[in-house]
Amino acid sequence: MQQQPPSDAIVDQPPRCDECGLLLRHETRTRTWTYKGHAVSAEQPGWYCASDPAHEPVYDEADIAATEAVFLGLRADVEGTLSAAEIARIRRRLGLSQRQAGKLLGGGPMAFHKYEKGEVAVTRAVAVLLRLLDRHPELLGEIPGRLGRAA
Ligand SMILES: [Zn+2]
Incomplete structure (x- = not known):
């Protein structure tokens, strides 16, 4: 030693x-x-x-x-939104890059980068969508504008 x-x-x-x-x-x-x-x-x-x-x-x-995530998670639950860490977790679970997620779910290519840094809060609509996809990832295939491999 x-x-x-x-x-x-x-x-x-x-x-x-x-x-x-x-x-x-x-x-x-x-x-x-x-x-x-x-x-x-x-x-x-x-x-x-x-x-x-x-x-x-x-x-x-x-x-x-x-x-750190405990209070942020509580606040997100009460407000019906998602914390930055939850957003990142769900996106990864869906197998999407930040860029792909912004393209597919809306918000533009930088949206998830900003959500996951905590710079921008997700809207309630995006939060609801992500929660649903978290529980039913197979629904990702139902979203129009499904990306190609190169995206
Ligand atoms: Zn003391």
């Missing part, structure tokens, strides 16, 4: 609790998100205070990334 260079071996000091000053511990707790009266729970990694569960946890970048 190679010895790690010292720069890689440096471990950041855990953050301290804002409320009691105790060093926080990295662990996973159930967290609940709410949106317009709807709630969803998921396991949230984070830095938590051992002295009082009510003390405000600290979430680092990786912690936030781990559950």
Whole structure:
């Protein structure tokens, strides 16, 4: 085994609790998100205070990334739309490139690139169509203007 260079071996000091000053511990707790009266729970990694569960946890970048899709998904469900991650998942499941999806389902060649980056929200109509195709991918063949292989 190679010895790690010292720069890689440096471990950041855990953050301290804002409320009691105790060093926080990295662990996973159930967290609940709410949106317009709807709630969803998921396991949230984070830095938590051992002295009082009510003390405000600290979430680092990786912690936030781990559950980023949870709230976005809840909001999309409540609003009847789709999150960027869901759109990408469904498109891939249908075997379409971003360009092909924009051509076939409407919106133009850049539409799915923008949806999947979260730059543009899908309309409710596109969301409904994608949800249907997610459940019944065989319906893709029923859409007029089915693309050729070269598209
Ligand atoms: Zn504390």
